[in-house]
């Protein structure tokens with residue numbers, strides 16, 4: 001399962017979670033997206049249905065700074081084969097409890113768990129001290145998304161969001 005990182009060097013390198021994945025041998029640096037690209041503005045949601053393509057061609061994360069990553073930035077990648085992640089809360093100290101705004105490491109770990117590679121996802125989370133916080137915050141959702149199709153994930157997300165946003 002190959003993880004790729006496109007680095008923009010916009011954040012403090014000491015806090016950069018993508019650099020940590022590279023340093024620890026879990027990811028490699030590339031210049032262009034390979035396999036499936038994690039892009040929060042994609043209109044397709046990552047699911048178990050993406051497992052085969054990720055196994056064969058890999059998963060790429062765009063390691064930019066959230067402060068510099070507006071819709072225009074992510075739109076530049078709209079021609080890549082990309083996926084958004086369903087509702088999850090960040091567990092990292094910078095964006096703690098913010099929905100959808102995950103660090104690179106959280107985004108990759110969540111993707112791996114969703115496609116059934118839970119052990120590897122948990123291993124990645126163990127690289128940062130707030131990794132278990134991310135898992136605990138999202139445990140029920142991650143269990144509900146685990147090995148599910150896109151349609152099933154969207155149903156879970158919709159039901160959850162209705163409660164979260166105080167809907168009917």
Ligand SMILES: C[S@@+](CC[C@H](N)C(=O)[O-])C[C@H]1O[C@@H](n2cnc3c(N)ncnc32)[C@H](O)[C@@H]1O
Nearest residue numbers: 016017038039040062064085100102103104107
């Ligand atoms: C904007 S960067 C911020 C990285 C941060 N500097 C770090 O050290 O981890 C996070 C990347 O993770 C992926 N990502 C995060 N949240 C996501 C989501 N909700 N859906 C899809 N991809 C997401 C995207 O590739 C995004 O560009």
